[in-house]
Amino acid sequence: MDRPDVFLPPDDRLALDALSLLSNKWEPVVIAVLLESGPLRFSELEAAIPDISPNMLTKTLESLSEHDLIDRSVVTDSPLTVSYELTDAGRDLQPVFDSLIAWGSDHIGSVRPTVILGDRDRRLLELYGAWLDNEFDSQTVSDQAQLQRRFAETPDVVVFDIDLWDDDPPTFSRRCPGTTRRIGLVGDRPAPSLCAWPCDTFLRKPLRKDELIAAVDRQVERLGQPEPTREREAIESTLSLLEGTYSKQLLETDEHVAPLYDRLSSLDDSLRET
Amino acid sequence: MDRPDVFLPPDDRLALDALSLLSNKWEPVVIAVLLESGPLRFSELEAAIPDISPNMLTKTLESLSEHDLIDRSVVTDSPLTVSYELTDAGRDLQPVFDSLIAWGSDHIGSVRPTVILGDRDRRLLELYGAWLDNEFDSQTVSDQAQLQRRFAETPDVVVFDIDLWDDDPPTFSRRCPGTTRRIGLVGDRPAPSLCAWPCDTFLRKPLRKDELIAAVDRQVERLGQPEPTREREAIESTLSLLEGTYSKQLLETDEHVAPLYDRLSSLDDSLRET
DNA sequence: CTGTATCCCCATGGATACTG
DNA sequence: CAGTATCCATGGGGATACAG
Numbered sequence: 001m002d003r004p005d006v007f008l009p010p011d012d013r014l015a016l017d018a019l020s021l022l023s024n025k026w027e028p029v030v031i032a033v034l035l036e037s038g039p040l041r042f043s044e045l046e047a048a049i050p051d052i053s054p055n056m057l058t059k060t061l062e063s064l065s066e067h068d069l070i071d072r073s074v075v076t077d078s079p080l081t082v083s084y085e086l087t088d089a090g091r092d093l094q095p096v097f098d099s100l101i102a103w104g105s106d107h108i109g110s111v112r113p114t115v116i117l118g119d120r121d122r123r124l125l126e127l128y129g130a131w132l133d134n135e136f137d138s139q140t141v142s143d144q145a146q147l148q149r150r151f152a153e154t155p156d157v158v159v160f161d162i163d164l165w166d167d168d169p170p171t172f173s174r175r176c177p178g179t180t181r182r183i184g185l186v187g188d189r190p191a192p193s194l195c196a197w198p199c200d201t202f203l204r205k206p207l208r209k210d211e212l213i214a215a216v217d218r219q220v221e222r223l224g225q226p227e228p229t230r231e232r233e234a235i236e237s238t239l240s241l242l243e244g245t246y247s248k249q250l251l252e253t254d255e256h257v258a259p260l261y262d263r264l265s266s267l268d269d270s271l272r273e274t
Numbered sequence: 275m276d277r278p279d280v281f282l283p284p285d286d287r288l289a290l291d292a293l294s295l296l297s298n299k300w301e302p303v304v305i306a307v308l309l310e311s312g313p314l315r316f317s318e319l320e321a322a323i324p325d326i327s328p329n330m331l332t333k334t335l336e337s338l339s340e341h342d343l344i345d346r347s348v349v350t351d352s353p354l355t356v357s358y359e360l361t362d363a364g365r366d367l368q369p370v371f372d373s374l375i376a377w378g379s380d381h382i383g384s385v386r387p388t389v390i391l392g393d394r395d396r397r398l399l400e401l402y403g404a405w406l407d408n409e410f411d412s413q414t415v416s417d418q419a420q421l422q423r424r425f426a427e428t429p430d431v432v433v434f435d436i437d438l439w440d441d442d443p444p445t446f447s448r449r450c451p452g453t454t455r456r457i458g459l460v461g462d463r464p465a466p467s468l469c470a471w472p473c474d475t476f477l478r479k480p481l482r483k484d485e486l487i488a489a490v491d492r493q494v495e496r497l498g499q500p501e502p503t504r505e506r507e508a509i510e511s512t513l514s515l516l517e518g519t520y521s522k523q524l525l526e527t528d529e530h531v532a533p534l535y536d537r538l539s540s541l542d543d544s545l546r547e548t
Numbered sequence: 549c550t551g552t553a554t555c556c557c558c559a560t561g562g563a564t565a566c567t568g
Numbered sequence: 569c570a571g572t573a574t575c576c577a578t579g580g581g582g583a584t585a586c587a588g
Contacts, residue, residue, distance in 0.1 A: 001299050007322045007423045010388065012306045014378035015371045023297040025275050025561070032286045042570050048281045053562065058571060068381075079569050080568080089381040097289045099373040104288035107342075107363040114284065149281045299581070316550050327582065332551060353549050354588080552587070560578090567572070 021067055022096075026052055026060040031069065031086070035094055039085035041075070047149070069093070112137045113220045116150045118160030119185065128159070131209045136216065148175050157219050159212070161185040161205070162197050169196040181219035192242060192254045200230065201237040232267050235260050295341055296370075300326055300334040305343065305360070309368055313359035315349070321423070343367070386411045387494045390424045392434030393459065402433070405483045410490065422449050431493050433486070435459040435479070436471050443470045455493035466516060466528045474504065475511040506541050509534050 001020045006013065022028045026049070033048045034040060040048065045057060052060070061084060064070040069090040075081040086093075115138040117128050125140040132138040136157075141147045144166050147158070154177040162184045165172050176182060176198070184199035185207070194202065200222070203215055222230065239260060242251055251257045275294045280287065296302045300323070307322045308314060314322065320331060335358060338344040343364040349355040360367075389412040391402050399414040406412040410431075415421045418440050421432070428451040436458045439446050450456060450472070458473035459481070468476065474496070477489055496504065513534060516525055525531045 006303055006307070007324070007426065008303075008306055008310060009427050011375045011379075012310060012371070014382060015374035016302055016306060017382055018374040018378040019296060019302055022293060028290055028293055029280055029282075032282055032290060033280070036282060036286060046570095050281070053564090054571065055564095055573085056562065059561085076569095078568095080571085081569065082571095089377075092377055092380060096370070096373045096377055097286070099370045100289035100292040101285045103363075103366055103370055104292040105285075106366060108288060108291055152281060153283055320550095327584090328551065329553085329584095330582065333581085350549095354551085355549065356551095550588090553585085555583085555585105557580105557582080558578105559580090561576105562578100563574100563576080565573085565575105568570095 018096075021069070022093075024060075024063075026056060027064055027069075030057075030060055030064060030084075031090060031093055032097060034070065034084065034086045034090065035097065039083045041081055041083055045084065047145075050146070064090075113156040113216075113223075114139070114153065115216055116141060116147065116155045116158045116160070118142070118147045118158065118164045120161065120164055128207065128212060131212055132216065135213065136220075151175050151177055151180070155180055156223060157181045157183065157216055159183040159185065159203075159216065162194060162199075169198060173198045179223070181223065183215055183219060186241075189245060190241060192246065192251065193256045195238045195242065195256050195260055198234075199238070200234045202241050204241075228267060232264065235264050235267075239264070292370075295343070296367075298334075298337075300330060301338055301343075304331075304334055304338060304358075305364060305367055306371060308344065308358065308360045308364065309371065313357045315355055315357055319358065321419075324420070338364075387430040387490075388413070388427065389490055390415060390421065390429045390432045390434070392416070392421045392432065392438045394435065394438055402481065402486060405486055406490065409487065410494075425449050425451055425454070429454055431455045431457065431490055433457040433459065433477075433490065436468060436473075443472060447472045455496065457489055457493060460515075464515060464519060466520065466525065467530045469512045469516065469530050469534055472508075473512070474508045476515050478515075502541060506538065509538050509541075513538070 001023055006016070008016075022031075029049055029052075030045065033045065037044075037048070042057070042061075045061075046052065046054065049057070061070065061072065065072055068087055070084050071087055073083050073085070075083050113136050115132055115136045117125055117132070117138055117140045119125050119128070119140075120142055122140075122142055125142060129138050129140050139150065139155075141150055141160075142164075144164060147160060147164065150158075158176065158180050160183075182197075182199040184194065184197050184202045185205055186194055186202050188204055190202065190204065200219055201215060203211065222233070239251070239257070242257060246254075252261055275297055280290070282290075296305075303323055303326075304319060307319065311318075311322070316331070316335075319335075320326065320328065323331070326334070335344065335346065339346055342361055344358050345361055347357050347359070349357050387410050389406055389410045391399055391406070391412055391414045393399050393402070393414075394416055396414075396416055399416060403412050403414050413424065413429075415424055415434075416438075418438060421434060421438065424432075430453075432450065432454050434457075456471075456473040458468065458471050458476045459479055460468055460476050462478055464476065464478065474493055475489060477485065496507070513525070513531070516531060520528075526535055
């Protein structure tokens, strides 16, 4: 981008020149990622920026190298692995990003809640995403690895099919930020074992639009809720889902569900004390 | 510019969103100009940004308005005059530009001297500009008004045909920054009256490439020279030009030139004292 | 003076297939 | 794993003429 001949003091032209180095689609993204994560390999950058294609990443990295914002170094020869890291000049862009963040918080203030949608079915993902786009910043993932990475952003809400998670529920519990409200998606006839999942609520597939939006809204409203209340509501929600399918008698003797009833009474007790 | 789906904390995405508001050719220029000069009218913006066409300026201003970075207000209805000024959000971009300037000074450090070329003949301007482009940041103007505006940038050197300046030499002296080294362009047979022009040196047209570059180089080397030395060299240069055309006898009695000889001896005296 | 309305170019970005 | 090579589409940017 060339901007010859502007009646402006040299300092301002310098700022515009600097800005033009950041004025394309992917270069600032790569810089931001490297600022956050330190040196990364080609494949790690690809993973961190899902929407970039290998050729675009190559072009971007080449351009950044030419401008001396990143260094490329070969780690191993075979198989070939390389590492990209910021140069001093690149690292010194941190204050620029800081000032942009400060401005953004003041004037974009996009406090639209962030929602991660996770499902193996990409058609469904697209549909759900479209439903939520009016009200939320939604992003979609279609496997566990992607979902885990999204957790780094501490989204406000995660809506995910529990089948998406290959590992066990405790692993999910460890990966998912505590503050993130969790909505589990289950099949039409939920198994009692679903109560092992640390979700705030569950929705049965297939979803309806209003149902999904209402559920997400409800979770967003409850952001910052004190932990005991949150846990109580989660258990109640889980139990009420199961009670719609199974008899209470059956549930109270089920190995997965019984602990929830116990936990519920103990929570009720401690809440009654206060 | 859309950058969906990046694995990055919300703050960084905010920075990228903010950045994308500044990622086109003219919007940051308009912002920078308004930050420097305060509210401006459409025509003033056109003048400050010579390379923008009216339709591009319109588009740019519309886009800036949509993003709430500038406000448009009608000053008079007929003839229609409007004024554009930064909103609070726009003004708050100053720290962003500051950080860009800081980064630029550290890492672009393009300290190529800036040279303003002034001539009524645009073909010549283009030629001279091409000659200087290897070594200098040159910009061209073809009338007095443009030259005056360029002075706001305190260029390192100005090379201008003295016929370009419609007003008298004292006016030029007042407008041109003191630190800017001045090279006057004169016809083949310079009039003695040229010594009224406050130039560091003169060149006779037509110019040769090596001659022009050498002259500009010489002036750049002398940037920051103490004033008495500068004035002495300026007078010597002026006199030697005239002495190449006229007899010394004639010059010493000329009403324009005689004061220069006097001034020269008085400068020599004061220099000898130290 | 302050813009519109059209038309058009080409650089940026992207899809796809292939490779050391 | 870390890229290349090719081809293609879009839309940002611009030239020109016109208008309230």
